Amino acid sequence: MPTVVITGAEQGLGLELARAYAAGGYDVLAGCLKPDATGIQTLAKEQSSVTVVPLDVTKEGSVAALADRFSDRPVDVLINNAGVHFRKWSVPEKVSFADWELTLQVNTLGPAKVSFALRDSLARAGTAKLVTISSDWGSVSNHPGTAYDYCSSKAAVNSVMRGLAMNWVKQGISVLMIHPGWMQTTMGGVGAPTAPSESAQLIKSIIDRATLADNGRYIDTTGTDMPW
Numbered sequence: 119m120p121t122v123v124i125t126g127a128e129q130g131l132g133l134e135l136a137r138a139y140a141a142g143g144y145d146v147l148a149g150c151l152k153p154d155a156t157g158i159q160t161l162a163k164e165q166s167s168v169t170v171v172p173l174d175v176t177k178e179g180s181v182a183a184l185a186d187r188f189s190d191r192p193v194d195v196l197i198n199n200a201g202v203h204f205r206k207w208s209v210p211e212k213v214s215f216a217d218w219e220l221t222l223q224v225n226t227l228g229p230a231k232v233s234f235a236l237r238d239s240l241a242r243a244g245t246a247k248l249v250t251i252s253s254d255w256g257s258v259s260n261h262p263g264t265a266y267d268y269c270s271s272k273a274a275v276n277s278v279m280r281g282l283a284m285n286w287v288k289q290g291i292s293v294l295m296i297h298p299g300w301m302q303t304t305m306g307g308v309g310a311p312t313a314p315s316e317s318a319q320l321i322k323s324i325i326d327r328a329t330l331a332d333n334g335r336y337i338d339t340t341g342t343d344m345p346w
């Protein structure tokens with residue numbers, strides 16, 4: 119049975135990705151900041167292939183404990199999904215620098231820490247997929263002119279992943295950055311047009327189809343390239 123590791127899996131897109139991969143016959147390692155959260159616990163009770171583990175992507179000890187589970191096992195797919203987006207400012211320049219630092223910790227350094235820690239496990243799979251849930255707001259050329267904290271964190275994680283794409287392809291690891299669309303989640307709000315379950319299905323089919331020829335791409339859920 120192939121294995122997928124998903125970060126931030128207790129709600130929103132992460133939970134729906136865990137549901138989609140469990141239905142697709144994967145062993146799902148659901149990394150959760152709050153592992154007791156109802157949604158993921160309910161899924162784990164329904165699907166024995168879902169294992170819930172505590173994971174704070176900002177904490178190296180927490181990430182190392184996750185990697186230890188795979189010290190002699192392959193990981194076929196890693197999805198860096200955990201993310202934060204604070205909106206406490208009324209004008210963009212009133213952004214809290216403390217929030218900005220935390221945003222970079224979660225959205226940029228978090229995916230780097232988890233990816234680095236799982237590199238050997240991904241390489242062990244032979245052909246593995248390393249996927250980071252980015253955002254259209256990570257596009258520098260299409261900057262929305264707001265949310266300096268969130269936008270810079272997603273642009274930076276795109277840069278990190280492009281670097282990994284150059285270096286890790288030799289180990290059979292394809293790196294993808296995917297904008298999931300504007301979704302009805304805690305982050306996206308109720309006015310968003312897309313259900314996270316819909317995005318999760320589209321993302322899973324893109325990942326299923328991806329080959330080494332897609333390595334380093336930044337795309338949306340239709341598979342169309344996003345402007346850098």
Ligand SMILES: NC(=O)c1ccc[n+]([C@@H]2O[C@H](COP(=O)([O-])OP(=O)(O)OC[C@H]3O[C@@H](n4cnc5c(N)ncnc54)[C@H](OP(=O)(O)O)[C@@H]3O)[C@@H](O)[C@H]2O)c1
Nearest residue numbers: 126130131151174175199200201253300301303304305306
């Ligand atoms: N929603 C959108 O419209 C939209 C658009 C573009 C991109 N995205 C991206 O899509 C991804 C999923 O977002 P979403 O809409 O599903 O957001 P969400 O509902 O707020 O879920 C985010 C998840 O990340 C977890 N998380 C936060 N900090 C963490 C940490 N330090 N360690 C581990 N997990 C942590 C959260 O845990 P808690 O539940 O404990 O807070 C939550 O489970 C994010 O990367 C986001 O930036 C979303």
